[in-house]
Amino acid sequence: MSSSWATIEFMATTSARLLDLLSLLQARRDWPAAVLADRLAISTRTVRRDVDRLRELGYPIAAFKGPDGGYRLEPGSELPPLRFDDDQAVAVAIALQLATTAGAGLAEASVRALTTIRQLMPARLRHRVDLLQVSAIDDRRTPGVDGVDERLLAVGEAIRGTETLRFDYVYESDTRAAAPSGSEPSGPRPPRQVEPHHLVTRNGRWYVVGWEPSRADWRTYRLDRMVLRSPNGPRFTPREIPDGDLNAFVLSRFRGSTDHSGTWPCVGVVILDLPLRAVAPYVDDGSAEPVGTDRCRLRSGAWSWIALAAQLGRFDADVEVVEPPELRQAFAELAARYTRAVG
Incomplete structure (x- = not known):
């Protein structure tokens, strides 16, 4: 009996060591055999035997020679089991x-x-x-650059448990700057109390979408600016996001829309003296179509008419405004402003 248990223990120890070896080989390209032996507290001979076992399991491990000869895990024709921390x-x-x-x-x-x-x-x-029940909103970059830290897990737990979050909110310029969504009172502020409903990621940042009872409104908060307080507040009854469309609601907040459609509040149509191929890579969420061989019609939006006119000016080409009159007026205001800058 003792011999059987010793065999089982040996096999378990060897299997665990093989997984540790595989994890090291996945961590970087080249591993000197002596370094692997030191990290695993075994001999270089045992490292060689363990590498042979991994090869039998289908892992393409190559040996390299030299003063610090060792091993590297190379791409293979099949995907073998992987080891993640x-x-x-x-x-x-x-x-x-x-x-x-x-x-x-x-x-x-x-x-x-x-x-x-x-x-x-x-x-x-x-x-x-x-x-972590998360959603990607209009993502054009790698999501979640802020990482998966304890703050993210705490917010996820509050959402899952329908518990009110208590937190201080730090603004970008300093701790007393105005929030993007409107003016904020000066001086010390009490902690925010928000009913969190969704975790979203957009353009590489994490955001919390929640209902703030003191403002009787839905708000969006950047997670990296939230300083959580403990314990959480009372439990709440989940609400339905406006119009039931999370993506449209979050986009409407970022774009300054007065409704929850997710569209820009200012949308215009112009004709640019550029071929479609020169404009298409920069259309983003607008649309473009050819008008002959050297011109194109572009429909685009922004949070204000001045911003839209300035955005269209980046194409460095003549612009003909099709609609609406507000966009034509914005170009006139920009022209006057630039003329004053020159003068």
């Missing part, structure tokens, strides 16, 4: 979740991959992933 596993799960909401064209495959990874996770990691 806790943070990597959570990051992969969140990325897959974002792919299912961002219209990435791989939604179905992402859902299957997320289900598979979640089933294989230990309970502690499944809990972390389940806390």
Whole structure:
């Protein structure tokens, strides 16, 4: 009996060591054999045997010669099992979740991959992933550059538990600057109390969308500017986002729309003296169509008419305003302003 238990313990120890070795090989390109032996507290001979075992499992591990001869994990023809640490596993799960909401064209495959990874996770990691129900809003860059920190997990837990968040909000210029959504009182402020409903990522930042009872309004907060207070406030009854469209609502806040359609408040149509191929890469969320071979019609929007006129001026070409009159007036105001600057 003692011999059987010794065999089982040896196999478990060897398997764990193989996983640790695989994790190291995935961490960087080249590993001297002596360094691997030191990190794993084994001999270089045992490292060689463990590398052979990983090769038998399908991992393409190459040996390199020299004074610091060692090993590297190379690309292979098949995808063998991978080893993630806790943070990597959570990051992969969140990325897959974002792919299912961002219209990435791989939604179905992402859902299957997320289900598979979640089933294989230990309970502690499944809990972390389940806390983070996130959505990607009009993302043009890599989402979530702020990382998966404890603050993100705390907000996710509050959303899941329908608990009011208590936090101080730090503005960009200094702690007393005005918020983008309107003027704020000067002097010390009491902590915000917000009913969090959604975690979203847009252009590489995390945001919290919630209902603020003191203002009787929906608000959007940058997570990196929130200083959470403990404990959380009372539980709340979840509300429906305006018009039931989270994407449109968040975009309307960023674009300054007065409704919740997600469209720009100022939209105009112009004809540019440029071919479509020169304009198309810079259309963003507008639209463009050719007018002959050397001109194109562009429909675009901005948060103000002056901003739209200035935005259209970046094309460095003659502009003919089609509609509306407000855009034509904005060009006139800009022309006067630039004339004064020259004078």
